[in-house]
Amino acid sequence: MNRTIKKVAVLGSGVMGSRIACHFANIGVQVLLLDIAPKELLPDEEKKGLTLDAPVVKNRLVNAALQAAIASNPSPLYRKADASRIKTGNFDDNLKDIAGCDWTIEVVVERLDIKKSLFERVEKFRKPGTLITSNTSGIPIHLMTEGRSDDFRKHFCGTHFFNPPRYLKLLEIIPTPETDPAIVDFLLHYGDLYLGKTTVLAKDTPAFIANRVGVFAIMDVLRIMQEVGLTVEEVDKLTGPVIGHAKSATFRTSDVVGLDTLINVANGLAQGLPNDEAKDVFQLPDFLKKMGESKWLGDKTGQGFYKKVKGEGGKSEIQALDLATMEYKPSAKVKFATLETTKAVEALAPRFAMLVAGKDKAGEFYRKSFASLFAYVTNRIPEITDALYKIDDALRAGFGWEMGPFETWDAIGVQKGVELMQAEGRQPAAWVSEMLAAGHSSFYKVSEAGVRQFYDIESKSYQPIRGVENFIILDxxxxxxxxxxxxxxxxxxxxxxxxxxxxxxxxxxxxxxxxxxxxxxxxxxxxxxxxxxxxxxxxxxxxxxxxxxxxxxxxxxxxxxxxxxxxxxxxxxxxxxxxxxxxxxxxxxxxxxxxxxxxxxxxxxxxxxxxxxxxxxEFGVGLIPAGGGTKEMTLRTALKYEEGEPELNLIRNTFVTISTAKxxxxxxxxxxxxxxxxxxxxxxxxxxxxxxxxxxxxxxxxxxxxxxVQKTNIKVHGKGALAMFKTGVYAMKEGRYISEHDQKIADKLAYIMCGGDLSAPTEVSEQYLLDLEREAFLSLCGERKTLERIQSILTTGKPLRN
Structure with a gap:
């Protein structure tokens, strides 16, 4: 069957629902975004004489949620105008409209009874043969279809987007035993090609793949840091970019996401995994329990593992939580000898062997954490997935790791990883020993044809990774x-x-x-x-x-x-x-x-x-684009002159784009x-x-x-336009919107785009504009204030306004 997705219904307009709707709108799909109708009027609505039946009241929740999403930063939309593809409504009046949708996605609160109740209503209007999926992070998928029709069950699946859906690439596809395999294949393909996702087929197990392994890794870090005796700041230094994780590392990320999220997922796993060999890792340490009870939940409550306070002179400073005393203290600089050895190593993979060889606390931390993680993921196959590469894909795409657990293990060496485990009193699953005994010394390899392959446990051989035939991987x-x-x-x-x-x-x-x-x-x-x-x-x-x-x-x-x-x-x-x-x-x-x-x-x-x-x-560092950028933007603007819009308006818009470093x-x-x-x-x-x-x-x-052939007929406007630009720039400087040095740079940019001091509009060549570009760039390099701006970017990473 040739299935096309033209219109999608998203049921639930919370943080996830509204942003899933936005991402479908990004790719050109029409979206119907629905939510519940309010049960009470707001004071302002009562003053206006509105009733609960008024459309503006009934759609108040969904419209407010969508507007909050559109206004959020980073934006869930490629362009603000893409929001025009989203139509809002409520469950009372508009649930019937899902009959015209090709895919209905449920994104309501994480309660099975509420989801099942909504699906009962959905089935009255849903067109047979259309997709129906649930975005859930923890509820068993198979429980949601109880009491539903055969057609519903056949076309039903879990589709777990990660937040924010536009930016995080992971989409876990979780079928039930009754899901049509063709539906699973379609969702895997659609998520990859149209939604831009790393689509990972997961089994219907608690927390699926990414959260199961990712939350284990976080909770295990909390255990090991206490065992080794590390501080919050030290752990964040050890679990950030040096191992290919986000700069926010472990604790800063937890503060941003919210500790309540981590606590809820960890508690759910602790209760839902009675047979997990590492289930005790999901038990909350005392300090995390206390933080939850005290509502120290991170950024949303103003304090978590870190807290921003006003220091001397009113200057903001970051304090870190001392987990031994549960008091905040000034955040300390962290230095480890082990990390110093890796500073000259730009590539990530070679660092891992150096990290586990460290003789200090850092080395001990890495040996313990990698040994524990490696052992854990080997035991998750075939429980959560049949293929090891899916675990790596899920952690890279969902948690932002540059290398997944098995890729990291390969970088250290599979045999070396086993030795790390044994030194910590752990053992990998039996299939790893069998793999090594058969002479297979890595989890991945590249075939002679340049195709990346993974070790397949079932066939005991290397197999190509599904979907990579559509990618070109230069490595x-x-x-x-x-x-x-x-x-x-x-x-x-x-x-x-x-x-x-x-x-x-x-x-x-x-x-x-x-x-x-x-x-x-x-x-x-x-x-x-x-x-x-x-x-x-x-x-x-x-x-x-x-x-x-x-x-x-x-x-x-x-x-x-x-x-x-x-x-x-x-x-x-x-x-x-x-x-x-x-x-x-x-x-x-x-x-x-x-x-x-x-x-x-x-x-x-x-x-x-x-x-x-x-x-x-370039304007931000006191320069102008001089690698042909100013020339090319001027040329492209000139090509538009025949389209009818006033020429000076067009060149002004281009000037603003460059001079504001958009x-x-x-x-x-x-x-x-x-x-x-x-x-x-x-x-x-x-x-x-x-x-x-x-x-x-x-x-x-x-x-x-x-x-x-190089162009020699680029229309520039000479003195007339140059005077216009200089007048505008002077007014900006006098109004204190820009500095005197900004004025100087802007005047030089205008000089190039107008073709210099020409007496009348003239046609010039590309080389003519390139020469003006180069001359302006060189003259600005001789300005002290430009050098100060460049120095600021190089030393602090922040632009200087001087």
């Missing part, structure tokens, strides 16, 4: 010898089918000489023996921009000839790429800032992940800001971006791509 290609050229900052890889890829692998994928050399080499090789080029990587960010430290050092030492050459090389590389004889496709994701944005501006097509944050941010909050918004154009594409699942970019390069090549 897998690297492992099979597909690297044609590389230096310290970039590599050129063969993607197959005549398409090359330039990958950045500098810190934060910043753009220095090595990366520029890589781009030029990619173009050269592609023109010689291939038919297209992709600029993409699998890093956390596409690129945070140019190597600002290098710019700062050269400017500080007044090496202006070197700076001029460096900028010219970047500009020339962008033009070489833009006017090559083969199509070039940009594949951004995450941050694509400054030079990272400029690279994409000069591609023939951009295939961007939906979560792409693109912008020309960054898109999504790829969709990048279109609004002019960083992406008609013909560019958005891919919701970031794992698919490079594969889709490769397909776009092939499409352009097969359509008969012709080498373009």
């Amino acid at each position: 897998n290609l690297r492992a099979t010898g597909k690297v044609l050229w590389k230096n310290a900052g970039a590599s050129v890889l063969d993607l197959g089918d005549g398409i090359l890829n330039v990958e950045f692998h500098s810190k934060m994928n910043s753009l220095g000489q090595d990366v520029i050399q890589g781009v030029l080499k990619g173009v050269e090789l592609a023109e010689k023996d291939f038919r297209g080029l992709v600029i993409g990587n699998n890093g956390a960010q596409f690129s945070a921009g140019a190597n600002l430290g290098l710019v700062y050092m050269q400017a500080l030492e007044q090496e202006f000839d070197e700076l001029n050459m460096m900028i010219a090389q970047f500009q020339n590389a962008m033009m070489r790429m833009r006017y090559s004889s083969i199509p070039v496709v940009g594949a951004p994701h995450g941050l694509a800032l400054g030079g990272g944005c400029e690279i994409n501006l000069h591609c023939d097509r951009v295939v961007a992940a939906a979560e792409t944050y693109m912008g020309l941010v 960054v898109s909050t999504s790829a969709a918004e990048a279109f609004d800001l002019g960083f992406m154009r008609r013909g560019d594409e958005v891919v919701v699942n970031s794992n698919r971006v490079i594969a889709q970019a490769k397909a776009a390069a092939i499409e352009l090549a097969e359509a008969g791509y012709t080498q373009p």
Whole structure:
């Protein structure tokens, strides 16, 4: 059956329901968002003479919830306008409207009786054959279908989104024994392709996969920290970015999410897992019980493991909870010898062996925690899933771990991991010993064809991971010898089918000489023996921009000839790429800032992940975009002049975008800001971006791509427009909205975009604008206040307004 999702009903408009509705609206689906009608009037409603039957009253709860979601930060919407796809209503009047929906998702309060009662009402209106799912984090899925029809049961499934649904990639699919396998396959595929999720098939066991293992890991950390004698701050240092977890680590994350959530899930697992060998880990330690009783629940109550207080001089400071005394004290700086050994190691995987080898408390903590985690996950197969990779997928996508438990174990070495367990008096499940005895020394490997495989316990052999055939993982290609050229900052890889890829692998994928050399080499090789080029990587960010430290050092030492050459090389590389004889496709994701944005501006097509944050941010450090960004935005604006809108309005809008350093909050918004154009594409699942970019390069090549010619007819407006800009900027400065240095930068930006001091509107070339760009950039590098701004970003990470 060819199933299409055109309209979705979301039942329940709380935090999860409203945001699930927003994410469906993001991808273009019409949404019906329903909730209960209020039982009492508000005082304001009584004053207006309204009754409980008035539509504005009946829809008060759902409308308020939706507006709160739209106003929240970070936004659940790609664009605010996407909210127009959501229609609201109430269960009394509008439940009948689910008859026109292809999928009904229940997201009401976590009580089985309420869910079952709602499903009884739903069945009266639901069209047979349509999907019906429940978003629950703990209630057994099979209990919800008691008393329902065969058609309902056949099309019913658990779909556990993680909050916030737009940003957290995990979607657990939990079927019942009666769910049609075709429905399960459809949900796994739809979640991946359309919703951009890592879809994981889970069994109907308490807390499913991610929360079962993730909450165990958190609770086990609480146990081990007491055993080893560690503080809150020390644990957060040990469980953050150094092991590929979020910067908020264990306790700061708990404060943000709310300790009541952790307490409720842990209590539920403690009660619901009588046969779990580690069930005692889910018992709340005394300090957590006391915090719950005292309502020290984190950010929502003003204090948790941390508390913000006013210190001397009214300055805010963070205090940490001393778990021994249950009193707050100033947060202390943390230093461990073990962590010092890993500072020079940029890649995550090699760190783990160094961490477990530590001789201090940190090393002891890691040995105990990894031994415990590894033993736990081996015993969860086949209880919660049949395949080990699903546990890794769930922890990466749901908890933000860069590497899952089995991937971490592989990094340490499987045999070494077993030895860690044995030293702590633990044993892995029998299948691990059988795997090692059979000569299989890792949980994952890459086949000769570049396909990632996992050790399948049932067949006792390596099998391909489901769905990865739709992704291009550059590490897998690297492992099979597909690297044609590389230096310290970039590599050129063969993607197959005549398409090359330039990958950045500098810190934060910043753009220095090595990366520029890589781009030029990619173009050269592609023109010689291939038919297209992709600029993409699998890093956390596409690129945070140019190597600002290098710019700062050269400017500080007044090496202006070197700076001029460096900028010219970047500009020339962008033009070489833009006017090559083969199509070039940009594949951004995450941050694509400054030079990272400029690279994409000069591609023939951009295939961007939906979560792409693109912008020309140079103004924030006292500079202007000089890698062709100002030129290209001016050129793109000039191309719009024939569309009828007043030309000065168009160029003013572009000027504002650059001078306020606007960054898109999504790829969709990048279109609004002019960083992406008609013909560019958005891919919701970031794992698919490079594969889709490769397909776009092939499409352009097969359509008969012709080498373009540099433009010499870019209309600029000269003195008239320049006077307008300068007047506006002066007024902003006089009104104290901007500083005198901001005025100087803005005037230089306007000078470039107007084509300089021309007496009348004139047509100029791209090279003319590039030269103006470079000249302005160099002059600003000689300004003390610009250097102060760059220094502030480099040393504190915060912009300076001077």
